[in-house]
Amino acid sequence: MRAVDFFEPANRRILTLKPGKERLVANRHPWIFAGAIARESGPEEAAIADLVDPRGRRVASGFHSLHSQIRVRALTFGDEVLTEETLCERMVSSIARRMGSGLKSKVPRDVARLRDVRPALSTLDLTTYATNAMRVINAEGDELSGLTVDRYDDLAVVEIANAGLEQLRPVINDVLSRELALRGIWWKNDIPARHIERLPMDPEWTGEGEPSTEIVENGLRFRVDPPSGQKTGFFLDQRENRALTRTLAGGRRVLNLFSYSGAFGVYAAAGGAASVENVDISAGAIEVARQNHGLNGFDEASFVVADAFDYVRKTTSRFDLLICDPPAFAKSRGDIDRAARGYKDINLFAMKLLDPGARMLTFSCSGHMSLDLFQKIIFSAAQDAGRRVAFVRRLTAAPDHPVSLFCPEGEYLKGFLLEVR
Numbered sequence: 001m002r003a004v005d006f007f008e009p010a011n012r013r014i015l016t017l018k019p020g021k022e023r024l025v026a027n028r029h030p031w032i033f034a035g036a037i038a039r040e041s042g043p044e045e046a047a048i049a050d051l052v053d054p055r056g057r058r059v060a061s062g063f064h065s066l067h068s069q070i071r072v073r074a075l076t077f078g079d080e081v082l083t084e085e086t087l088c089e090r091m092v093s094s095i096a097r098r099m100g101s102g103l104k105s106k107v108p109r110d111v112a113r114l115r116d117v118r119p120a121l122s123t124l125d126l127t128t129y130a131t132n133a134m135r136v137i138n139a140e141g142d143e144l145s146g147l148t149v150d151r152y153d154d155l156a157v158v159e160i161a162n163a164g165l166e167q168l169r170p171v172i173n174d175v176l177s178r179e180l181a182l183r184g185i186w187w188k189n190d191i192p193a194r195h196i197e198r199l200p201m202d203p204e205w206t207g208e209g210e211p212s213t214e215i216v217e218n219g220l221r222f223r224v225d226p227p228s229g230q231k232t233g234f235f236l237d238q239r240e241n242r243a244l245t246r247t248l249a250g251g252r253r254v255l256n257l258f259s260y261s262g263a264f265g266v267y268a269a270a271g272g273a274a275s276v277e278n279v280d281i282s283a284g285a286i287e288v289a290r291q292n293h294g295l296n297g298f299d300e301a302s303f304v305v306a307d308a309f310d311y312v313r314k315t316t317s318r319f320d321l322l323i324c325d326p327p328a329f330a331k332s333r334g335d336i337d338r339a340a341r342g343y344k345d346i347n348l349f350a351m352k353l354l355d356p357g358a359r360m361l362t363f364s365c366s367g368h369m370s371l372d373l374f375q376k377i378i379f380s381a382a383q384d385a386g387r388r389v390a391f392v393r394r395l396t397a398a399p400d401h402p403v404s405l406f407c408p409e410g411e412y413l414k415g416f417l418l419e420v421r
C-alpha cells in the first residue's frame, strides 16, 4: 500500500467546467485549459483531477496541475473511471505495442511479463529495425499525456511534464522496472514545462552503475549518455531516415549538418559513402560523433566543430548527399518568422554545395512549423539558390513516435528527401 492513495475520491481535485464548455471534451483532446474552468474543490496538491460539467457529471479525468494553463491532462473521458490500473495498463500496452504488430495474436501471451521474452526486445515492432533502443511511451500518442519514456538497452530515460504525474513516479518506476529488464532509470527533469509546474529541474539517477550505455540499431553501435546528451540522449525519431540515408549513400560525398552524435554519418559510412563530414556547433557532440564512427570502424570520417550557418557559406567542398537536421528554430508560435528565415538560409546555402544529381534530406522538428510552410521555405531556398529541386519522399518520425489523432500537436518532425538537379 502506498502512503497516499492518489486515486481515492477524497484525494482528487474536482474542476467544474463553465456552462457552455461541455462540448470541449467531445473531441477527446487531452489538454483541459484553465479558461474552461468555473470553480474547483478538493486538495490543491491532488495528483488526479476529475473534470465535471456544471451539473456535476464527470466528463474527463487525468493528471492534475495547479500552476499550468493545462489544468488537466486527461486520460479518460465520460463515465470511464481513472484508477491506478488504468495508468499501469496504458503503460504496459504502450510497451507491448512496440513488441509486435499490435495484433493480439502476435503480442507475447503474458504482456505483463515482457521481461520473460527479453530476446524479442532486440526487434522493434515491425521487425524491420534490429534495435534495443526505442521510445516506449510517447505521451499523447500513447494516451499518456505528460509522460515520455525512451529505452536505451538496460536504461530508461523518463521525462515528466506534469505535477500530478510527478507524484505518481513510484507507479511509473514499478511498471518500467517490471516490464523492461532495467539497470536503472534516468529521470531527466529538464523540459521547460517543469518550470511552469514548479517541479525540480535536477536530474536523478535511480539504478546501478553509470547512467550511460551503448545501443545497437540496425547493426550499428552508438554511445548514449543521457546526462550529457541532448533530448533524452539520442534521436530515436530519425531511425527510419537514417536507414534511408544508408541506402542512398553508396559512393557519395556526404555532409551531415547538425550532426549531434553523428548517427546519420555512421549510417552513411555503413552505406558505402565515398566520404563523410559531420558538422556541429557543440564540441561535446562532435567528440561523441567521433567515438560512434570509431565504434563502427569508420575512423576516416571528418568532424568539424562549427556554426553550420558559417560553415555552409565558407566551405569550398562539394557534396552529393546532404543531411540537414537542425534543432527546433521555432520554440513558440511567435518565433515562426525568425525560424522561417533560419530554415531558408541554411537550406539555400546547403543546396549551393551540391553537385547536380545530389540528394538532400532536410528536416524541421519545430512543432509550430507546418509541413505546408516548410515546403514553401524549401521552395524559396531552391529558387534563391538557382537550383531545380524535386522532392521524392516526405519524411516523418519513426513508428515508435505515434501521434494521437485527438492531439495532432504531437506531430513535430517533418522533412523531405530532395533531388537537387
Ligand code: SAH
Pocket: 230, 234, 235, 238, 258, 259, 260, 261, 262, 263, 264, 279, 280, 281, 282, 285, 306, 307, 308, 309, 325, 326, 327
Ligand atoms: N541529426 C542529429 C540530431 C540533431 S540535433 C541526429 O540524428 O542525431 C541538433 C544539433 O544541432 C545539436 O547537436 C546542436 O548542437 C546542433 N546545433 C545547434 N545550433 C547549431 C549551429 N548553429 N550550427 C551547428 N550545429 C548546431
